[in-house]
Amino acid sequence: MFVSLFCTLKRVSSEVKKWRPAGADRGFTFLRYNLTIAYHRTNLLARYGRWSANADGGALESLGYREGFRVDIDVPEGTWAEAPAFHDILIFNTGHWWWAPSKFDPVKSPMLFFEKGEPIIPPIPPHVGLDMVLKHMVLFVEKRLQPGAIKFFRTQSPRHFEGGDWDQGGSCQRLQPLLPEQVEEIFSLKNNGTNVEARLVNEHLYKALKGSGFHILDITRMSEFRADAHPSTSGGKKHDDCMHWCLPGITDTWNDLLIEHLNNIKFRD
Incomplete structure (x- = not known):
């Protein structure tokens, strides 16, 4: 969608400068119109990364978990966290990675959800984690959005x-x-x-x-x-x-x- 939009706008004006605002993965400013478009890559909306068991033990370790992916349901991924305060129009999307056993193997590398820095016990399945992430991210965006900004969620x-x-x-x-x-x-x-x-x-x-x-x-x-x-x-x-x-x-x-x-x-x- 982003590439299509860029190509459409490029037909109108070729005065383009590359720019990656607010942590964007890609971005362009159309100088004649002072219009900036940007793509902020995020897989889960929430911050996530590799997790390994602590030698000193912990709540997840006591349940037999040794490795996986930590997903902080209440912390936005840094690639887009500054976007609501910068852009006038935002289009969000997430989904494919939530049902991706090739990315998050439920046995070998499960998604392990954290809230306020602590693991959610008992552990929750991905579809419940998705609901919780969406709830937190919607609130995060609405609190930080610029006045008059327009926000979409793409299906x-x-x-x-x-x-x-x-x-x-x-x-x-x-x-x-x-x-x-x-x-x-x-x-x-x-x-x-x-x-x-x-x-x-x-x-x-x-x-x-x-x-x-x-x-x-x-x-x-x-x-x-x-x-x-x-x-x-x-x-x-x-x-x-x-x-x-x-x-x-x-x-x-x-x-x-x-x-x-x-x-x-x-x-x-």
Whole structure:
């Protein structure tokens, strides 16, 4: 979405300066319009890192944990913590890593959640941790947002692996968008398939954002049909890339939707 937005703006003005404000991973300022866009990379929104057992023992050690990933549910990751005080428009997203056993093996390297610097005992599963992180991060953003700033939460970008996950030989070789019945077959929660995390995460997002000041940028449903829009074998990876998107493509439409939302917000105000 960020790359698509940059390419669109670059067509309007080529006077661009690279800049990474407020801890951003990438950023650009369009000098003619004094417009800065930035991408702040974060996997879980909350701060996380490797955890190893202490030789002196502790609450987690007493339960048999030896290593894993510490996730501080009430501490934002440093890559974006300063962003709410800098940007006028923010678009948040999280999800894929919360259902990623290849990243956080539930046995070998589980997610271990901490609050106020202490481990949460008894340990909680990732879906409960996600709810708690979203609750804390929504409050964090709303307290630090600039006056008049607009905040969005983007729903999940669906994957289209068929025949297994990315590391199990899954592929995406379709040349046409899916039919409605094919979408339900692949993404239905009842089927509990490879790509089910998009709708699962969205359930948590909607619950966490209810009553907040966030606008929801819902890109999931329209994107579920586009099994034909991934790099697949052209992604330069050893496996089919059925998660990222080709450009030009569906992410351009996401930005069209964003602009429409912004126009509607401006009109209401």
